[in-house]
Amino acid sequence: MNRLAIVADNLIGANDAGVQFSKFGFSTQVILNHLDLVNHCNGVDVVSINTNSRKVSPEVAYDRVYQVGNKLLKLGFERFYKKIDSTLRGNIAEEIRAMMESLSLTLAVIVPSYPAHGRIVENGYLQLIQNWGDSSVPVPVYYIPSVIKTDANVPVAVLGLTDVRQGEDTLAQKMTELHKAGVNLITIDAVTDEDLRNIAVAINKLDIRCLAVGSAGLAGNLPIAWKAAGQDHMSLRQGTMIVAGTLNQVTAEQIRAVLDCPNTELIDIKCGIIYEGGAAEELTRVLCDIGAALAAGKIPVVVIDTLLENRNDADALGLSERVHKFGHIVTALLGQIAKEAVERHDLRNLVISGGGTATSICHVLGITVINLERELLPGIPLGKASGGSCDGLYLVTKAGGFGKGNSLRKVLDSL
Template sequence: MKRLAIIADNLIGANDAGVQFRKFGFSTQVVLDYARLLDHSAGVDVLAVNTNSRKMSAQAAYERVCQIGSTLSKLGFRRFYKKIDSTLRGNIAEEIQAMLESLSLSLAVIVPSYPAHGRIVENGYLQILQAWGDDSRPLPVCYVPSIVKPAAETPVAVLTLRDVRQGEKKLIQKITKLHAAGIHLIAVDAVADEDLRTIAIAVSNIDIPCLAVGSAGLAGNLPIAWKIADQGPANLRQGTMIVAGTLNHVTAEQIVSVLDYPNTELIAIHAAEVYEGHTTTVRQQIIARVETALAGGRIPVLVTDMLLMNRNDAGALSLSVQVQKYGQIITNLLGDITREIVKGQGLRNLVISGGGTTTSICNTLGITLIDLERELLPGIPVGKAVGNSCDGLRLITKAGGFGKRNSLRKVLELL
């Protein structure tokens, strides 16, 4: 296949999309530092680049993605995938526009849907399906065209489920007709994996040079359209730790569930003590507890106590305000603790939930590259860390809001 470049606005996204290709046999690596593309671009089928631009200003994100797109084109990449958040967070419109301009493309087909994680688009409206709870009705998020257009006057077409389910040939005809009419941005509905597969085949076979834009959902169906290879087993070794820095309620449910797994041990950082300035003491205590757990053959599950608090509790609400102000201190602490454990205990499997936590830990460990191996579960890839003294460390990463209640438990079963 032609070499593929994936451009994602954060590390979790780069992993999520990249592993979709690795599981079909393509060599896939994730570059954490976009400034070092020249060092890592040779000899790999798929290169996923973390632009780290989700929280930047719109103009800064546009300029960075433009630069990266131009560099990748000069390096010989001919297929491109713009990974976006499945709930459309970040500088979506600006980054799509940057890709189109830097690659001299005139068409983007945009498919945020990720049905495996309850993200669907119908009639152009992005919705989230609740995986559990009494209220199973879809929660509306936004109208996709309003998010992806770079200016109010820019036209964005919507192809509905009816269009998609007429098949890939009809879909190609409709996209071609819209492009001929001067439409450069086309959002496409999808509520099931079968819809994504149809769209992927259409995008892969259209005569117009096209930028595929979407979540890991669409990415997971593109290898089927381009090439299929055998998926090998993940030969993971023992010595596992789970780190959850996110406060997302989805991860909270998963932590409660995973603690029923044999030999897991909850180790909670008391956020209030950190905010009161006792970081050094907390760090020493947590490292000692993690080391003891690992030495006893247990799986430490490292979280902040805020994650498991009742959100309606007055104390939790007070701490939540502190998190907004001092959250980076906790994130840095998690990175520092993990570095000491990896260095001193020979940790082999590291499961991380939360994009900010993943980035902080990778930076602290000096990881420069992730060599993706496969996808353990939808949206939960595993890869081998490269860089510093972490060569061989297996990273299993997950967005805070991804997965079902038992996803982390299933990860441990697969390890």
């Protein structure tokens, strides 16, 4: 396989896209700092680069991704994947344009669908599947053409489900015809994994050099299109801790399910104490509780206490204000807790929920590379850390809103 470069705008995205290739046997490395690209991309099939550009200005995001694209071209990469958020957060249009211009590509095929996590695209609209009792309803969120172009005069074509389900050859032909007609951006509908497979195969059949753009959903079907095979499973050593720094209620439900397991113990971080300047005292207490749990043969489940609190509309505004004011302090504390727990107790498995939390922990631990091994559940990868004092530490990373109620329990079962 020609070497593939994935460019993602945050760490969680770099991980969950990269693992789609490692689970098919491709050696895959996640590079946490885009400035380290040249130092860490030798000897692997796939590199997944975190540009950390989701929350910067559009101009900074464009420049950062453009520079990464230039480096990738000089390093001899021939396949490229622009990982985007499945709910279209971030500087989507600017980063696609930066990739295309830096790599001299004239076609981008954009498919953000991720059916495994309730994100589908139909008639050009990104829709989120919402569960209401025993039924589910797709709720339109964005019209994709309006999101992916920086200029109102840029033409964007939409290929619908009828086009996708006519077969890979017909779909590839339609994309080629649109490109010849001067269309450089094509978004394609997909509501099932089979739709994504058809699109992936069609992209592979194109004679045009193109940029594939999407979530981990499309990424997971590209190795199938390349006729990759063979998932190499491996076993992990014991010594596990879960850290959740997100406030997403999907993770809250997963934490509650995990705590039903007899070998887990909740260790909640008292945010009120931190807000009053007691971070150092809270660090000491939490580390003591972690040590006691591990000594008793249990899995510490470290969460911020506001994650599991009942909320009402009156609390929501106050909570949002506190997160905005103190969030960076709490995130830094979670990183320090993880570092000291790993070093004191020789932890082997660290399960992290929340993008900011994952980034902070990796930074404090001095991790520079994550070698991806396999995908435990859709969008939830497992990798081995490299760099700092924790070489060999296994990391499981999960976006706050990813997974179902029992996902973390399944993760623990697989370790």
